[in-house]
Amino acid sequence: MFTIDDLADRLGGYLPQDEIQQVKRAFYYAEQAHDGQRRRSGEPYVTHPLAVANILANMHMDHQSLMAAMLHDVIEDTGVSKQALGEQFGEAVAELVDGVSKLTQITFEDKAVAQAENFQKMVMAMSRDIRVIIVKLADRLHNMRTLGALRPEKKRRIARETLEIYARVANRLGINTIRVELEDLSFQAIHPMRAERIKRAVASARGHRRSAIRQVQDTLQNSLDEEGMTGSVMGRQKHLLSIYRKMRDQKKSFAEIMDVFGFRIITDDVDSCYRILGMVHNLYKPVPGRFKDYIAIPKANGYQSLHTTLFGSGGMPIEVQIRTREMEAMANNGIAAHWLYKAGQTDHPIAEGSHARARSWIKGLLEMQRHAGDSLEFIEHVKNDLFPDDIYVFTPKGDIMELPQGATVIDFAYSVHTDIGNSCIACRIDRHLAPLSTRLESGQTLEIITAPGARPSLAWLNVVVTAKARSAIRHALKHQQHTEAVQLGRRLLNKALAEFETSLEELPGGPMATLLAELELKSQDALLESIGLGARVAHVAARRLVDLHHGEQLPTAETPHRQGPIVISGAEGMVIKFARCCHPLPGDPVIGHLSVGKGIVVHRTECRNLAELKSDPDKLFALEWSDQADEDFPVPLRLEIESRRGLVAELAGLVTDADANIERIGIEERDARLSIVNLTVSVRNRVHLARIIKRLRNLSHVGKITRLGN
Incomplete structure (x- = not known):
C-alpha cells in the first residue's frame, strides 16, 4: 500500500525538505482527524487524501496544494473548523480546503440543486485561488477510480456529473491526462458493457496491427535521423470514450475508426516543428483540408501542436501531431504546468499564458454567476461554456477571438464586451454588412455596429450558442422587464389613486412604508413591479394607501370617480402584450386584462375570451390607442x-x-x-x-x- 514515506521520496525530486515536512505534518493531522472513519471499500479513510496528494505530486503541484489535498475532507467530515486549519497550516491552505469542501450545513431538497450550489461555491473559491479546482479534479479522479464499492445508480449519477462538469473543466484548463481518465472511467460506469466490448476490441486490433504501426513509426524515425532533425516518434492511443463517440456520431464501424494510425512527434523547438511537418508531407501525401496549426493559433485552453493527416501506404490514413517538449507538458498538465515551472523557479511563457487564460475564463464564470437567476441556471450556462472552442475570428484591430462551433455575430459581440452585445444592431463581416444571426467561420474579420438605445431581443436566445451571450441576454431581458413592469405599475397605481383624487407624488412617505411592511416588500419598486406584472391589483393597493393616509377607512358610500383609459402605442415593451386570439390593431376598440407574470394583455372588445375574464373586473382596464402608434x-x-x-x-x-x-x-x-x-x-x-x-x-x-x- 502507498505510504506517506513513498510520497515524501517522490516529492524530494522537486520540493525542498522543509516543504515536504509541512506536507507530512498535514498528513498526520488528517490521519488523526479521520481516525476511525473508513471508506465504502473498508480501507482507512486517510488512504483517499493520500492518493489525491499523490495525483497532484505527478503534476508537480506546490506544497500548499498537497497539504490541502491531505486535509480536503477534514472540514466536511470531521469536527475541525476552517479557523482551526488556518491557525495550524496558514490561511492559504485553509482557503483551499474550504473551497474544495461541499456545503454540508445546508439541506437541499434536490440533488441537482445541491450539486449546482456546491459548484457555485467552488467557482467563488477558484476566483481567489485557481489551485482549488486542481485539488478538486484530483479528488474527483481518485473517487472515480474507486467507484466500485457504490450502488449502480449512485455510480451513474456521479459519473454523469463528472462527464458533464469535471471532465470538461479539465479540458478547459488543458489538463489532458486527468480529462482522458475521467472520461474513460465515467464511460465505464455509465455503459459498462459497451466499454468492456470496446476495450477488448482495441486490445485485439492493436495486436493485429502491431507490425504495421511499427513499420510507419520506424519510417518516420529514420526520416528524422536522415534529415538530421531531433525528435522522437511515439504511437498515439485513442481512449475508449473518443472511439465510442466517433462510432456513434459519425455512424462508423469500429474497424473504420481503428483503421486510422495515430502518431506524435516530440521535438526541441518551434522551428523544428515546421521543418518536421515539411518532412512528413514530403514522405506521405497530405489529406487536403486536414491540416491545423494550433501553434500559431492555440486552442482556448492553451493547447499547441501541428496536426496533419496523411495518406499512408495502401491509402491507409495516418494522423500526426508535432509539438515541442514544453507543448507536450502543457497538453498533459495544462494550467498545472504553471506550478511545474514555478517549482524550478523559472517562469515559462507557455505556462504563464495558460494561467492568464484560466484566470480570464474564471472571470467570465463570475460574470455569468452574477447574471444567472439561480444556481441551476448558472450550472446550465457553465455546461454550455465548457464545449471545446473551434472557430477563430478577428477583430478590426487584428486580435484573435476564440468562439465555439456554430457561434453567431451576437456571440462575438458579447465575447468582446457585454455592453457591445446589448447595444449591437448590425455587423460587417469582411467589410460586408451581415445580419446578427449569421453563423461565423474561421478567418473572418468582424466589426460590430452599435446604437445607444438598442436592446437585446428575446429571439436572440434561439440563435446564440455561448454561455456568456445567453446569460447576458437573459439578464438584460430581466432588467428590461423589471424596468417596464415598474413603469406600468406606476401608471396603473396612479390611475387607481386618481379615482381618490390623489397620486403617488402627492401621498406622504408614511402610508407607503406601512403598506410595504404589511406586504413584506423591500421597496416601492417591488410593489410597482408586482402591480405591473399582474401579481397585485392596483385598485386594492390604492385603496389601502388612501386608508392609511386618512388613518381610517373611507366611507363605503363614497364611490371614486373613474378616470380616462390608459393610452398604449404598441411599443411599450415586454409588459404589454397583444392577444393572439383576436390580434388587436390600432383603431380597434380594445380592453386590457392584467395577467399574472405577463403584465397587460390587450384584447379587442368583441373577443370571446373576455367573457370568462370579466368575472374579475379589477383586472380589466379601458385602453385607448395613441396617435403615435406606428409599430407593425x-x-x-x-x-x-x-x-x-x-x-x-x-x-x-x-x-x-x-x-x-x-x-x-x-x-x-x-x-x-x-x-x-x-x-x-x-x-x-x-x-x-x-x-x-x-x-x-x-x-x-x-x-x-x-x-x-x-
Missing part, C-alpha cells in the same frame, strides 16, 4: 380564391405594393376549383388593413375575405 402588427386573413397558376406570386406582389409584409402564407385546397389561402400580414393599423383588403377584393378570382380572430 400581425393580422391573419382567410381568403377563398379560384385555383390558378401564379396565385402566391400575385398575392405577394399586391400586398407588397400596399406597403405591407407577408409573415406567413399557407394554401389548402377545398376542391379542384377553389383554394383556401391563410395569409398573415403585418400592418400599421386598421385603416392600413382595410386598404389591403380592398385591393384584394378587386381581384376577380378572390371571393370571401375574413379577418380571423375569435
